[in-house]
Amino acid sequence: MNLIQFVLLILAAISIWRLWQKYLGRDISVVEFIGWLLFWLLTAVVVVFPDLASYIASIFGVGRGSDLVLYIGLVLAFYLIFRIYVRLEKYDRDLTVVVRNLARAKAADKGGETEQKNSSATKS
Amino acid sequence: MKIIVVIPAYNESLSVAAVVTAVRPLADEVIVVDDGSSDNTASLALSAGARVLQHLVNLGYGAALISGSHEALARGADIIVHFDADGQFEPSQISAVTAPIVNNQVEVVFGSRFLGEVVNISWLRLITLKLAIYFTWFLSGIKLTDAHNGFRATSRAAWQKMKLHQSRMAFSSEIVDEVARQKLHYQEVPVKVRYTTYSRAHSQQGSWPALKIIKDIFWNKFLS
Numbered sequence: 001m002n003l004i005q006f007v008l009l010i011l012a013a014i015s016i017w018r019l020w021q022k023y024l025g026r027d028i029s030v031v032e033f034i035g036w037l038l039f040w041l042l043t044a045v046v047v048v049f050p051d052l053a054s055y056i057a058s059i060f061g062v063g064r065g066s067d068l069v070l071y072i073g074l075v076l077a078f079y080l081i082f083r084i085y086v087r088l089e090k091y092d093r094d095l096t097v098v099v100r101n102l103a104r105a106k107a108a109d110k111g112g113e114t115e116q117k118n119s120s121a122t123k124s
Numbered sequence: 125m126k127i128i129v130v131i132p133a134y135n136e137s138l139s140v141a142a143v144v145t146a147v148r149p150l151a152d153e154v155i156v157v158d159d160g161s162s163d164n165t166a167s168l169a170l171s172a173g174a175r176v177l178q179h180l181v182n183l184g185y186g187a188a189l190i191s192g193s194h195e196a197l198a199r200g201a202d203i204i205v206h207f208d209a210d211g212q213f214e215p216s217q218i219s220a221v222t223a224p225i226v227n228n229q230v231e232v233v234f235g236s237r238f239l240g241e242v243v244n245i246s247w248l249r250l251i252t253l254k255l256a257i258y259f260t261w262f263l264s265g266i267k268l269t270d271a272h273n274g275f276r277a278t279s280r281a282a283w284q285k286m287k288l289h290q291s292r293m294a295f296s297s298e299i300v301d302e303v304a305r306q307k308l309h310y311q312e313v314p315v316k317v318r319y320t321t322y323s324r325a326h327s328q329q330g331s332w333p334a335l336k337i338i339k340d341i342f343w344n345k346f347l348s
Binding site for chain 1 (some may be wrong): 175178179181183187190192194195291340343
């Protein structure tokens with residue numbers, strides 16, 4: 001076994017261990033757990049049997065197994081970045097609504113007294 | 125008709141009090157939205173007689189205007205006027221900007237510095253503003269003479285119809301887009317914009333912010 005295979009296997013093992021802990025702590029859902037577990041198991045299998053990747057690559061018409069792994073990894077990474085971007089935009093909008101409603105609930109006049117009222121949810 | 129002026133302000137302690145003092149006699153109410161300033165913009169606006177809303181964190185120009193306009197609606201505004209805190213507009217022109225709505229001619233009025241007067245503008249800003257006119261025309265189908273002017277007025281009904289989300293400077297393009305989409309009647313009114321060393325230092329300059337605006341608009345329009 002090459003050193004790189006050894007390192008990657010340990011990395012996969014650590015990832016699965018952390019995944020399992022997160023699942024136990026209910027930080028991630030069952031679907032997320034299974035999805036990521038399959039991902040790391042597949043990674044481990046490909047690390048141990050690199051020829052398998054080459055075989056699958058040849059089916060897809062990609063020259064080398066490592067190229068196929070790289071392509072898949074890149075597509076997955078882009079997809080995840082997109083998901084994170086969409087999530088960030090959503091948080092941005094949620095934060096805006098929270099800050100806006102707080103500002104309106106505490107709006108003040110020169111009279112000095114801060115007016116406490118139930119501000120209705122804003123439209124935006 | 126109840127006219128409420130909404131002024132977004134971010135670290136404008138040097139000018140906000142003077143602007144509020146000048147605007148107050150010309151409107152029924154002045155609402156300053158302190159957009160997470162780190163200076164005493166809010167307390168100065170309050171002492172000058174404005175109603176003050178404070179964003180706990182900085183959200184941007186559009187978000188501040190939307191907050192202030194919602195508040196204006198809740199306080200019974202018939203006409204909402206948007207104005208800047210840095211002193212680049214003439215308070216005396218508020219009546220000219222609101223007149224077409226008061227007279228029931230239109231629902232939305234855009235101030236135009238290129239129909240009116242512009243003093244001491246930088247060439248980079250001039251080019252960016254001219255390009256913005258064509259950009260807004262391309263997006264909304266409305267060709268204004270000044271597409272990014274912060275001096276505008278909307279009727280109560282018009283504001284309720286428009287769906288505005290842009291938190292940052294893209295708000296100025298989005299509102300034109302919404303006017304087109306909701307088929308609102310609008311008019312441009314000449315206004316004077318006077319750039320001072322202070323206002324130039326305090327507003328976003330050049331073309332980089334313009335690129336951010338374009339990104340914000342496309343994201344909002346086509347992706348989310």
